[in-house]
Amino acid sequence: xxxxxxxxxxxxxxxxxxxxxxxxxxxxxxxxxxxxxxxxxxxxxxxxxxxxxxxxxxxxxxxxxxxxxxxxxxxxxxxxxxxxxxxxxxxxxxxxxxxxxxxxxxxxxxxxxxxxxxxxxxxxxxxxxxxxxxxxxxxxxxxxxxxxxxxxxxxxxxxxxxxxxxxxxxxxxxxxxxxxxxxxxxxxxxxxxxxxxxxxxxxxxxxxxxxxxxxxxxxxxxxxxxxxxxxxxxxxxxxxxxxxxxxxxxxxxxxxxxxxxxxxxxxxxxxxxxxxxxxxxxxxxxxxxxxxxxxxxxxxxxxxxxxxxxxxxxxxxxxxxxxxxxxxxxxxxxxxxxxxxxxxxxxxxxxxxxxxxxxxxxxxxxxxxxxxxxxxxxxxxxxxxxxxxxxxxxxxxxxxxxxxxxxxxxxxxxxxxxxxxxxxxxxxxxxxxxxxxxxxxxxxxxxxxxxxxxxxxxxxxxxxxx
Numbered sequence: 001x002x003x004x005x006x007x008x009x010x011x012x013x014x015x016x017x018x019x020x021x022x023x024x025x026x027x028x029x030x031x032x033x034x035x036x037x038x039x040x041x042x043x044x045x046x047x048x049x050x051x052x053x054x055x056x057x058x059x060x061x062x063x064x065x066x067x068x069x070x071x072x073x074x075x076x077x078x079x080x081x082x083x084x085x086x087x088x089x090x091x092x093x094x095x096x097x098x099x100x101x102x103x104x105x106x107x108x109x110x111x112x113x114x115x116x117x118x119x120x121x122x123x124x125x126x127x128x129x130x131x132x133x134x135x136x137x138x139x140x141x142x143x144x145x146x147x148x149x150x151x152x153x154x155x156x157x158x159x160x161x162x163x164x165x166x167x168x169x170x171x172x173x174x175x176x177x178x179x180x181x182x183x184x185x186x187x188x189x190x191x192x193x194x195x196x197x198x199x200x201x202x203x204x205x206x207x208x209x210x211x212x213x214x215x216x217x218x219x220x221x222x223x224x225x226x227x228x229x230x231x232x233x234x235x236x237x238x239x240x241x242x243x244x245x246x247x248x249x250x251x252x253x254x255x256x257x258x259x260x261x262x263x264x265x266x267x268x269x270x271x272x273x274x275x276x277x278x279x280x281x282x283x284x285x286x287x288x289x290x291x292x293x294x295x296x297x298x299x300x301x302x303x304x305x306x307x308x309x310x311x312x313x314x315x316x317x318x319x320x321x322x323x324x325x326x327x328x329x330x331x332x333x334x335x336x337x338x339x340x341x342x343x344x345x346x347x348x349x350x351x352x353x354x355x356x357x358x359x360x361x362x363x364x365x366x367x368x369x370x371x372x373x374x375x376x377x378x379x380x381x382x383x384x385x386x387x388x389x390x391x392x393x394x395x396x397x398x399x400x401x402x403x404x405x406x407x408x409x410x411x412x413x414x415x416x417x418x419x420x421x422x423x424x425x426x427x428x429x430x431x432x433x434x435x436x437x438x439x440x441x442x443x444x445x446x447x448x449x450x451x452x453x454x455x456x457x458x459x460x461x462x463x464x465x466x
Contacts, residue, residue, distance in 0.1 A: 027168040030180050032229025033161055034187035039222030040127070040157065041191030043134055043215040045306070046199030047150075048099070049299035053280050054208045055091035059143060067140040074144060082418065088281060089421035095277050096417010098147050103409040105155025110163070110403070112156070119160040119167075120233050126157025127223035134216030138209050159403075167234040192306035200299025211299075250459060251394040257456035258389055258401060260449070261336065262408045267442030268340040268381050269412035270419070271347055271435045272374050275305060278420045279367070282428055286354075288361035296364060301371055308375030316379050332388045333454050337446030339381025343439035346373030350432040377439075392457045 058064055065071060078093055079085055085093060113122035130153030136146035165184050169177040195215065203211030226233075247255065280298050283289070289296040320329045330338065346369075353366040385405055393401035423431050 026176065026180055026183070027232065029168050029229060029232035029234075030165065030183060032225060032232060033165055033168075034184050036123075036127075036222045036226040036229075037161060037184060038187040038191040039218045039225060040130065041188045042195040042198075043130070043191075043219040043222070044150075044154070044195065045192045045302065046195030046215040046218070046299075047134060047137065047212060048276055049196035049200055049280070049302035050203050050208060050211050051098075052091050052095050052277055053284065053298060054203075054212075055094065056088055056281060058208060059140060060087045060091060064140050068143050069141045070144055082421065085421060086424055088424055092277055092420025092423070093417045094147075096414050096420065098151065099273065099276065100410045100412075100414035100417070101151045102154045102158075103406050103413060105151055106159035106406060107155075107403045109155035109157070110159040113160045113163075119164050120230065122156045122160040123164070123226060124223070126153045126155065126160070127219065127226060129153030130157065131216060131219045131223060134212060134219050137212040137216070159406075164233055186310070189306050189310045193303045193310070196299040196302035200297035200302070203299065204295070204297040247394060247396060251396075253456050253459075254392055254394060255397065255401065257453045258393060259404065260453055261333065261385065261388065261457075262405055264340075264442050264445045264449075265336060265381055265385055266408050266412045266415070267445070268336075268343045268377065268439050269409055270415050271340075271343045271439035271442075272305075272378055273409075273413050274416050274420065274435055275371055275374055276302060277416050278423050278431070279370075281423070282350075282431075283367050286357075286362050286428060287364055287367055289364060291364070301367055304368055304371035305375035305378065308372045309378055312376045312379050316376070331454060332384050332457075333446055333450040335384045336381045336388075337443050337450060339377045339379075339384070340439050340442035340446065342373055342377035342380060344436045344443065346370050346377060347432045347436035347439060349373065351429050351436065354427075354429040354432070388457070 059068070075085075075090065078090070078097075082093065109122055109126065113119045117125070129149050133146045133149030133153055136142040136149060162184075165180055166177060169180060195218070199211040199215055202214055280301070283298050283301055289298070323329050349366060349370045353362050357363075386402070389401050389405050390398070419434075422434075426434070
């Protein structure tokens with residue numbers, strides 16, 4: 001899709017972009033980006049809700065696993081690092097590597113777009129790669145190729161499409177840009193809710209490949225939406241330039257403190273993201289899914305945390321406003337710590353339920369509450385981390401620090417694959433108690449170091465404002 005508009009300077013791109021055309025007070029391009037991301041998140045979360053169950057119940061079993069191109073070498077490489085793996089443990093490792101690199105490659109995709117091809121072409125390449133990846137999931141032979149294409153596609157699409165949202169607005173229009181990102185984020189959550197619901201139902205009724213197939217169709221819809229709105233989108237995102245690149249001693253202290261906060265959030269992210277990996281297997285094995293004549297599709301549970309990440313927003317805002325009126329709204333570090341404690345409590349719901357149920361199947365309400373709690377915990381810690389980094393990171397390294405924040409998700413998602421390998425070696429109660437302890441570790445670190453980190457991040461609070 002390269003053309004003369006993709007090679008023009010930033011100033012030229014800004015002048016020739018038809019940003020005057022608005023809809024509901026926002027640039028038209030915002031809605032094309034929002035719908036593109038809604039379809040993309042539908043396909044991503046729909047596929048993610050199926051892939052672990054698909055591997056455990058079919059793909060990695062005899063008669064199928066032998067057909068996967070290159071799989072014997074891949075398995076040998078993984079087991080050379082972690083030892084022999086059962087089918088479930090291997091599926092967990094594969095999912096961890098896949099979901100981890102989904103958050104690693106956007107750093108590379110953003111660099112390529114910034115330096116050479118522009119964000120607009122980067123998104124098109126990413127959407128084409130992800131569409132091909134979803135289609136490749138239809139065959140056993142191309143499973144590893146499918147995952148590779150999805151990882152590469154996410155790298156080109158994820159960061160570049162978000163950068164384009166901000167570039168639709170003039171630098172001084174902070175209020176409208178913030179509302180634009182809220183609209184964009186709502187589209188993400190809508191896709192994350194709908195994808196597991198539809199893909200999970202089709203997979204249960206008609207077979208796995210129907211679920212993967214509809215994910216491919218929606219990814220292609222996302223690409224079509226993006227191309228239809230192509231003329232309303234900036235070809236290349238403007239980057240602010242600053243005098244010099246060296247950080248002062250005070251700025252370095254802020255950077256180090258922010259990195260420490262990112263490391264702390266790895267604990268709650270590890271406890272959170274296991275909802276996509278081992279939790280579907282546990283639900284399949286231990287939850288009473290038959291209600292009347294209907295069997296609840298296991299992937300439906302993958303939508304619950306996203307639902308509560310939407311409906312929980314007014315509740316969380318009300319709580320913070322109420323706290324502000326009474327004794328003061330918690331600071332950023334306190335909110336991140338609270339997210340860790342909520343994640344720990346959510347995992348303890350499963351522990352208590354397992355003990356109370358004994359050998360009987362677990363009522364479906366309990367994994368529902370577990371997922372709902374995780375959705376609220378995510379609201380507390382992850383948007384707060386992004387806002388903290390965006391606000392406090394020195395301007396010279398602000399974008400780099402935002403990329404590092406997402407690298408924490410690469411680490412946590414890679415960890416859940418390794419930790420998931422212990423599921424069959426532990427009782428379910430022990431496994432989920434371990435995740436409660438991991439999340440609580442993040443909360444304890446905030447209690448121990450939160451004040452010190454807050455002072456390092458906000459040094460101005462220690463001096464007289466006058």
